[in-house]
Structures are given as C-alpha cells and as structure tokens.
Amino acid sequence: EPEVTQTPSHQVTQMGQEVILRCVPISNHLYFYWYRQILGQKVEFLVSFYNNEISEKSEIFDDQFSVERPDGSNFTLKIRSTKLEDSAMYFCASSEVTGFTYGYTFGSGTRLTVV
C-alpha cells in the first residue's frame, strides 16, 4: 500500500537554528498538509498546499515557517529560526482528491526537539 514517507524520524536542533522536515507524499496525490502535535496535546493544522501554492495556513504558521515542493515529489516544511516551543511531532499528509472523499494518508511523523 502506498505510504507517505517522512524524514528524519527524530531531529534535535539548537534553538535559533533552521530545520527542514521532509516528506514524500503519495505520487498521484494532489493535496498536501502539515500538522503538528505538541506532546500530550491535540493535533493542530499548520498549512495546506495545492497546485504549488499555499491554500490555507493557520495562525501558528507565521513567517518562521515555509513550505515548498521543490521537485514534484518532495514536500518540505522549513522552520527558519527554531524556538523551544516548536518542539513537537510534525505530521505530513496527502490526499488524492479533496480530503473528505477518502481521508488523508498520514506519514509517521518527525519528532522535533529544540534544545
């Protein structure tokens, strides 16, 4: 069964450093998403991406965050200058059509620890 692949599975970074979280969505999917889950809290929407542009972003997704689909297969989330409160599990997801038809396929997540 096709999978959404996220790398790395765990990343530790110094506060103020830039990190790039990588995702390879399912190849025929058109909609891409990033969510995050702070330990013990709910899963929160960050951004959705369609047709090579952001279609919606949450208030969490400030100027420190950016997304890119650089080569038609990868989908990356960049955090420009990490803060302690960015420590969380970050999930990438994709959907073939509008997400309500079949739901999303989620990746296994990247645990980001900012020290």
Place this chain on the structure above:
Amino acid sequence: AQTVTQSQPEMSVQEAETVTLSCTYDTSESNYYLFWYKQPPSRQMILVIRQEAYKQQNATENRFSVNFQKAAKSFSLKISDSQLGDTAMYFCAFMKQAGTYKYIFGTGTRLKVLA
C-alpha cells in the same frame, strides 16, 4: 469556528468486549464530514471511519461503527469485539465540506485493550 471535544482522555476495555468513544463538536456549518483516526504507538494516523453529515445512516466498517446524532452534534465510535491491536490513541476530526479540507481534531482518547 469549529471545535471538537473528546471528553474521555483514557479508556480501557477487555479483549472481545465492546467500547464506545465519545466525540462532540460545534459548528454552524450544515454540510461537513466527520472522521475517526487511530494512532497506534507506531505514530502514523490511520483512518478508521468517516461520515458525511448529510447522510442519516450511520457508517460502519467491519467492527467499527459510529452513532451520528446531527442535532446533538455527537459522533461516537463503537468498537465491537475489541482486539489487542485496537490499543491506540483515537482522534475524532471535523472537516468542512467547502474550503481547504483541513481537519479540526479533538484531543484524543487513549484506548487500552486488556488481555
């Protein structure tokens, strides 16, 4: 704004028995979709079941079924014949019919199936 509430942080059930996980939501939308996702310890979220708000018939997927009460804004998940592999965090999620297809998640219910 939409909200999703899961009032049971943790539950346990004996193997082979039935358990019901609660979810309520608040929205002014008339057309929307509701989902249950399972997040086992491996972390990847997996779609369990989905329900269209315009359908009165409750969705079922094998041992999983929902009790959708639109007027009460309630969407509970029933797991019959519980198996050890059902041990996971379960998230209820809401999606508007129109828009960018983002999920609003509840805080989750941690379910443990006991042998």
